[in-house]
Amino acid sequence: MSESDLPGSQGGETLLFLTDDQLRQGIEAMFFAYRGFTADPDRILQNYSYGRAHHRALHFINANPGTTVNNLLAILGVTKQSLNRVLRTLIEDGLVQSNVGRSDKRERNLNLTEKGEALEQELSNAQRVRMRAAYRQAGPEAVQGFKRVLEAMMDPEMRRIYTKMRETR
Amino acid sequence: MSESDLPGSQGGETLLFLTDDQLRQGIEAMFFAYRGFTADPDRILQNYSYGRAHHRALHFINANPGTTVNNLLAILGVTKQSLNRVLRTLIEDGLVQSNVGRSDKRERNLNLTEKGEALEQELSNAQRVRMRAAYRQAGPEAVQGFKRVLEAMMDPEMRRIYTKMRETR
DNA sequence: ATTTTAAGTCAGCCTTGTTGACATTCCAAG
DNA sequence: CTTGGAATGTCAACAAGGCTGACTTAAAAT
Structure with a gap:
């Protein structure tokens, strides 16, 4: 409502999914999940x-x-x-x-x-x-995306720790 | 280690990413995120x-x-x-x-x-x-996957509530 | 008329987080 | 060699936010 009434997609960098409601859904999904x-x-x-x-x-x-x-x-x-x-x-x-x-x-x-x-x-x-x-x-592609978003959501210091741990494994 | 040494992908239903280590990474990603x-x-x-x-x-x-x-x-x-x-x-x-x-x-x-x-x-x-x-x-495709995995992770009753809320919006 | 439901309240308990103070041990720099 | 600071551990007190159990009130449902 407050932004992005823009229609259509521009391949990999759309804003379409960034409406407040879409973001709220993500927030609730995190909570319930x-x-x-x-x-x-x-x-x-x-x-x-x-x-x-x-x-x-x-x-x-x-x-x-x-x-x-x-x-x-x-x-x-x-x-x-x-x-x-x-x-x-x-x-x-x-x-x-x-x-x-x-x-x-x-x-x-x-x-x-x-x-x-x-x-x-x-x-x-x-x-x-x-x-x-x-x-x-959800399928393999979904899992990729799942991890990408979660990583992007971490505080930088936590991402550092997370990344280091997965390397030394 | 305990399963799936199968190589390659079969489009949408691979088991490749389901090793214990991959799953542990997802668990840690959830925690840090x-x-x-x-x-x-x-x-x-x-x-x-x-x-x-x-x-x-x-x-x-x-x-x-x-x-x-x-x-x-x-x-x-x-x-x-x-x-x-x-x-x-x-x-x-x-x-x-x-x-x-x-x-x-x-x-x-x-x-x-x-x-x-x-x-x-x-x-x-x-x-x-x-x-x-x-x-x-993460990009739009990642967001799709992110939500798909989270929804699949919810208890059924929570998924019901989550879905209902997003509909009445 | 009775039972059930929705909401609220009181008391007490547990886990898990917080601060602050302080002791011990030991490395490292002067 | 002494001293400062880092790593660890411990004590006490407190707060948030869960929980259970018991009980009241009001209103709906049977």
Whole structure:
């Protein structure tokens, strides 16, 4: 309404889809989809009386074995007190192992134990099942686009971290 | 690793992109992108000492003028106690108006006041700026795919609500 | 007349985020 | 060798926003 009553397309750079309503739809799609995205792990976590924060820690320790606390803080974007609370219970419960760094003994290298890997697997399996179904339903080209838009939506620093992680895999 | 070493594409139904690593990348993309998605409104909300919950209420009242509390509960997927806490402050602060229903006097019809519309505009403007930039960067085909995957990721009931809202617009 | 529904409220609990203060350990620079 | 600063961890207190359970009021439906 407020812009772009322009009709037609000009191949790859249309403005047609940038009406406020189209953008609102995208916003709502993100909202509803994110709920689905977290629903399955959330259900599983209840059985262990853990929360989403525990899942995130498990996920990124698994993705970056031997990572330090500081690095994890940068990825998760929370305070160290917040992370520490979660990390402590995971260590106490024997899901995460924290080893003093070899070169710098102030640092802690974090790794999943077998038990930790098992839960991480259970959680990400559930999440992958939904992702796989969605990908299959939407088709390969859609998946390309999906990732392109999500990447463009990230804060630059997060995109940097995201890109680095996918490279070292 | 666990499936699909099949090479090549078969036009629209490949399995190539469904490796666990590809799926994990999608999961991480969702995580990092959602942070970007909420970052701008979150910053604004601090100035008013409101939270994300207030934003969601404002958004969906704006999108469904005259909606009832029950309807809003279904959309947001929270308990009425949770919603009521947020709604009460918005009504007290004069952002939302609650009117007894005409046909059914048990119901309350919720609408934004001018003040409420102003804040909703400020918030969704900030969010749209980022969406618009991301859309433009990714291109129109990508946006199509983005929405297709997100829709496929929703719980069926949420997809129903999402679809209905976009129709009545 | 009774039951059900919509809305609201009170109390209490949990998770997960925040600040601020402070201790410890240890690297590195002066 | 000492000292400054970085990395880690911990304590306390607090807030937002979820949750459950119990209960009231008003109005609609049966």
